[in-house]
Amino acid sequence: MNSDIAEGKWRQLKGTVKEKWGKLTEDDIKQVDGNLDKFIGVMQERYGMSREQAEKEFDRLKD
Structure with missing residues (x-):
């Protein structure tokens, strides 16, 4: 995964990260x-x- 994709996904998933x-x-x-x-x-x-x-946890976020 390149860094641009990771950063974009991260912005989308901040709420999920906080919950999990x-x-x-x-x-x-x-x-x-x-x-x-x-x-x-x-x-x-x-x-x-x-x-x-x-x-592995980071990879699960991106999927």
Whole structure:
């Protein structure tokens, strides 16, 4: 997935992200802004996920 698609999807899915992962703050969501590496970092920090788990969650968002 290229970064333009990820960022566009992210804008569309912010509400879903807030519902699904309630530990993410508004600041976390703004920080991520569709960037896979930032998403992975935040998910690892907040949920203790592995990189692979966080990547799978990001991929599920895009589908």
